[in-house]
Amino acid sequence: MGVDFYYLPGSAPCRGVLLAAKAVGVDLNLKYTDLMKGEHLTPEFIKLNPQHTIPTINDNGFSLWESRAIMTYLADQYGKNDAIYPKDPKKRAVVDQRLYFDIGTLYARFADYYYPVLFGGGSYDPAKLTKCEEAMKFLDTFLASSEYAAGNTLTLADLSLVATVSTYEVMGFDLSPYKNVTKWLGQVKQKAPGYEEANGKNVLIFKQMADSLTKK
Numbered sequence: 777m778g779v780d781f782y783y784l785p786g787s788a789p790c791r792g793v794l795l796a797a798k799a800v801g802v803d804l805n806l807k808y809t810d811l812m813k814g815e816h817l818t819p820e821f822i823k824l825n826p827q828h829t830i831p832t833i834n835d836n837g838f839s840l841w842e843s844r845a846i847m848t849y850l851a852d853q854y855g856k857n858d859a860i861y862p863k864d865p866k867k868r869a870v871v872d873q874r875l876y877f878d879i880g881t882l883y884a885r886f887a888d889y890y891y892p893v894l895f896g897g898g899s900y901d902p903a904k905l906t907k908c909e910e911a912m913k914f915l916d917t918f919l920a921s922s923e924y925a926a927g928n929t930l931t932l933a934d935l936s937l938v939a940t941v942s943t944y945e946v947m948g949f950d951l952s953p954y955k956n957v958t959k960w961l962g963q964v965k966q967k968a969p970g971y972e973e974a975n976g977k978n979v980l981i982f983k984q985m986a987d988s989l990t991k992k
């Protein structure tokens with residue numbers, strides 16, 4: 777029973793899925809997948825996901841990857857109602873827009889700025905930091921007109937974005953100029969079901985990994 781979930785706790789996209797599973801109330805069979813040991817490159821894993829990324833789920837023979845696709849699938853398949861992923865086309869479209877903003881802009885710019893230092897031994901490029909600041913400002917603007925990222929109730933958009941923004945936060949990115957973001961962040965940390973277990977303690981694992989990689 778339950779859905780097999782291949783993951784690493786520190787990974788931001790995995791944390792988004794953990795948050796969604798808590799909110800939906802679906803049990804995940806946690807399958808720790810150590811990328812450093814190449815556990816995502818085994819023939820069994822490649823059969824599930826030829827792109828060999830985590831998070832990946834296997835729901836009784838149905839395998840799926842891409843965190844935001846997994847999050848929306850879990851909500852559609854197992855949600856008791858449509859509160860976190862509305863069926864109304866316009867409301868759903870706004871949630872989707874925020875999810876695509878997260879993968880394509882906010883997290884993409886995070887990776888562009890931080891990854892060369894974390895994984896490539898490079899140095900920080902101020903022009904890339906400016907792009908991160910611009911993206912955070914966009915989110916701040918979205919949050920000026922609503923309490924949550926896609927309206928006045930908590931949705932998958934908040935759960936995906938909080939995994940990203942909390943990662944910026946632990947990396948020491950200055951969130952203080954973004955007043956709507958900081959208020960929203962505090963609120964989501966309180967209101968997202970199982971926040972601490974799904975994201976709060978796990979984002980610190982990302983930070984530890986980042987520290988150990990940059991000390992080398």
Ligand SMILES: N[C@@H](CCC(=O)N[C@@H](CS)C(=O)NCC(=O)O)C(=O)O
Nearest residue numbers: 787788789828829830831842843844
């Ligand atoms: N956009 C993807 C990103 C997935 C991703 O890049 N995961 C990393 C770990 S955080 C990974 O599996 N890397 C190993 C690889 O690509 O071989 C998602 O949101 O699921």
